[in-house]
Amino acid sequence: MVEMLKGIAASDGVAVAKAYLLVQPDLSFNKISVDDTEAEAKRLDDALAKSTEELQQIREKAAQSLGEAEAQVFDAHLMVLSDPEMIGQIKQNVKDNKVNAESALKEVTDMYIGMFEAMDDNAYMQERAADIRDVAKRVLAHLLGVTLPNPSMINEEVVVVAHDLTPSDTAQLDRKFVKAFVTDIGGRTSHSAIMARSLEIPAIVGTKEITAKVKAGDILAVNGIIGDVIIDPTEEQKAEFQKAGADFAAQKAEWEKLKEADTVTADGKHFELAANIGTPKDLEGVHNNGAEAIGLYRTEFLYMDSPDFPTEEDQFEAYKAVLEGMGDKPVVVRTMDIGGDKELPYLTLPHEMNPFLGYRALRISLSELGDDMFRTQLRALLRASAFGNLRIMFPMVATLKEFRAAKKMYDEERQKLINEGVTVSDTIQVGIMIEIPAAAVLADKFAKEVDFFSIGTNDLIQYTMAADRMNERVSYLYQPYNPSILRLIKNVIDSAHAEGKWAGMCGEMAGDQTAVPILMGMGLDEFSMSATSVLKTRSLMKRLSTEDMKVLADKALNDCDTMEEVIELVEEAVK
Numbered sequence: 001m002v003e004m005l006k007g008i009a010a011s012d013g014v015a016v017a018k019a020y021l022l023v024q025p026d027l028s029f030n031k032i033s034v035d036d037t038e039a040e041a042k043r044l045d046d047a048l049a050k051s052t053e054e055l056q057q058i059r060e061k062a063a064q065s066l067g068e069a070e071a072q073v074f075d076a077h078l079m080v081l082s083d084p085e086m087i088g089q090i091k092q093n094v095k096d097n098k099v100n101a102e103s104a105l106k107e108v109t110d111m112y113i114g115m116f117e118a119m120d121d122n123a124y125m126q127e128r129a130a131d132i133r134d135v136a137k138r139v140l141a142h143l144l145g146v147t148l149p150n151p152s153m154i155n156e157e158v159v160v161v162a163h164d165l166t167p168s169d170t171a172q173l174d175r176k177f178v179k180a181f182v183t184d185i186g187g188r189t190s191h192s193a194i195m196a197r198s199l200e201i202p203a204i205v206g207t208k209e210i211t212a213k214v215k216a217g218d219i220l221a222v223n224g225i226i227g228d229v230i231i232d233p234t235e236e237q238k239a240e241f242q243k244a245g246a247d248f249a250a251q252k253a254e255w256e257k258l259k260e261a262d263t264v265t266a267d268g269k270h271f272e273l274a275a276n277i278g279t280p281k282d283l284e285g286v287h288n289n290g291a292e293a294i295g296l297y298r299t300e301f302l303y304m305d306s307p308d309f310p311t312e313e314d315q316f317e318a319y320k321a322v323l324e325g326m327g328d329k330p331v332v333v334r335t336m337d338i339g340g341d342k343e344l345p346y347l348t349l350p351h352e353m354n355p356f357l358g359y360r361a362l363r364i365s366l367s368e369l370g371d372d373m374f375r376t377q378l379r380a381l382l383r384a385s386a387f388g389n390l391r392i393m394f395p396m397v398a399t400l401k402e403f404r405a406a407k408k409m410y411d412e413e414r415q416k417l418i419n420e421g422v423t424v425s426d427t428i429q430v431g432i433m434i435e436i437p438a439a440a441v442l443a444d445k446f447a448k449e450v451d452f453f454s455i456g457t458n459d460l461i462q463y464t465m466a467a468d469r470m471n472e473r474v475s476y477l478y479q480p481y482n483p484s485i486l487r488l489i490k491n492v493i494d495s496a497h498a499e500g501k502w503a504g505m506c507g508e509m510a511g512d513q514t515a516v517p518i519l520m521g522m523g524l525d526e527f528s529m530s531a532t533s534v535l536k537t538r539s540l541m542k543r544l545s546t547e548d549m550k551v552l553a554d555k556a557l558n559d560c561d562t563m564e565e566v567i568e569l570v571e572e573a574v575k
């Protein structure tokens with residue numbers, strides 16, 4: 001039956017394909033007594049054999065698409081599957097207690113997981129616990145005869161449907177086959193949405209009920225530009241969606257003509273249009289979209305893509321590749337922002353009620369746990385600085401004391417390297433992200449000590465409005481054009497300029513076509529966004545005059561009471 005759902009438009013583009021459900025199946029079971037323990041042991045052997053075969057396939061696929069280093073995680077899983085001691089104990093449990101294989105498997109693996117987790121200050125042991133948990137789930141699924149979803153094995157065109165997608169799920173999606181994704185939860189600035197934009201996969205998030213409505217194999221028509229998805233569309237609806245896709249492709253082709261053009265407004269002012277990246281692989285998109293700089297390199301993805309903490313050498317190579325790839329163009333690298341929705345499998349952080357308000361980003365870097373990690377990253381960055389135009393910034397700075405502590409560690413590592421005779425650039429700028437209201441309000445003080453600001457509106461808006469960026473129920477409060485947000489931003493820009501510093505923006509708002517005219521009028525110096533938004537923003541800027549935008553910004557800041565009034569004002573001015 002045809003059904004239409006509305007969600008949050010998260011990544012532009014249109015697709016019509018069948019649904020692939022990325023939903024965890026029910027793995028519950030009862031503990032039951034068995035008489036024939038031999039048969040039960042045989043069931044276990046079969047499930048182990050099927051799991052081994054499956055994991056070998058996944059490993060092979062991962063090695064091809066992600067590389068040998070990423071594929072090695074699966075070696076650890078395969079080792080668990082063939083661990084004679086653990087398997088022997090499960091079989092013994094079946095025999096001694098005359099219980100089904102499911103419950104023996106769970107009892108023994110839970111015991112191992114508990115043992116490894118108890119060694120809580122050892123990252124290696126935490127990883128072993130995670131490996132056993134994963135493997136036990138796979139074997140259990142085979143015992144129960146249910147299939148675990150496995151996005152890396154998708155080999156036909158699909159629309160992925162999920163309750164939520166973590167950033168690492170999203171990274172595994174193969175663009176060749178995954179034509180779009182649709183989720184129940186999430187907001188426009190969840191990291192899976194941000195990644196969808198850089199992967200150019202159309203996406204709709206926050207539909208609330210897509211997983212409840214869709215069965216595997218249903219045909220879905222997805223329009224990520226407006227946030228509409230139709231289940232089992234009619235031929236007419238399919239054609240309508242396909243037409244929207246073709247119109248979008250034609251519009252993109254128009255924008256592409258501006259790839260080599262300067263970003264100059266109608267009255268001749270230049271703004272720097274930069275791109276946000278997550279890995280050196282994203283450089284291709286940066287060049288294809290004619291970005292003039294990298295305004296945000298989210299280095300935590302380097303940590304997330306690695307089976308263990310990336311070494312100084314691994315990091316040095318990644319940063320050097322990006323710096324060299326950009327020539328003399330600026331590259332703003334943000335030190336790692338782990339926490340919130342970005343987790344590391346090998347770093348167990350305490351469970352928190354409010355991870356976005358908790359122990360994340362610079363707070364980890366400045367703590368005892370993060371000291372080594374942070375210094376290693378700073379050294380890798382400083383060494384790479386000789387190969388390009390590096391700028392470094394710290395995420396989630398709330399107080400000047402935090403900035404000073406981070407800067408002190410940076411200065412110490414810098415001096416050590418110089419003493420060791422390593423070449424370090426002497427023009428590295430060190431700045432901060434402004435994403436916590438406390439820092440936005442105190443921007444005049446910060447401006448005296450930092451080299452630049454980059455406004456992280458994804459977090460700044462969630463903290464100012466007290467509205468979780470991942471929660472679709474409060475997504476109406478993600479209001480980039482609310483005068484309160486605009487005033488905070490204005491304060492940041494003016495404070496930077498008063499000290500002769502520059503202010504950029506790397507939150508999603510920087511590429512928001514309604515916000516751009518106001519930000520131009522407020523004098524923002526650098527706009528950094530998903531690479532795929534660069535050309536449409538250049539096209540918009542070329543049509544506008546800064547003098548007119550100043551008047552517009554003034555009105556938005558002083559005369560408007562609500563976000564709706566600001567939208568109306570911009571629509572009128574930019575028609």
Ligand code: PEP
Pocket residue numbers: 296298337435455456457458459460506507508
């Ligand atoms: C932001 O908060 O605006 C930002 C750019 O950082 P992230 O989205 O990675 O939190």
Ligand code: MG
Pocket residue numbers: 395435456458459
């Ligand atoms: Mg942020």
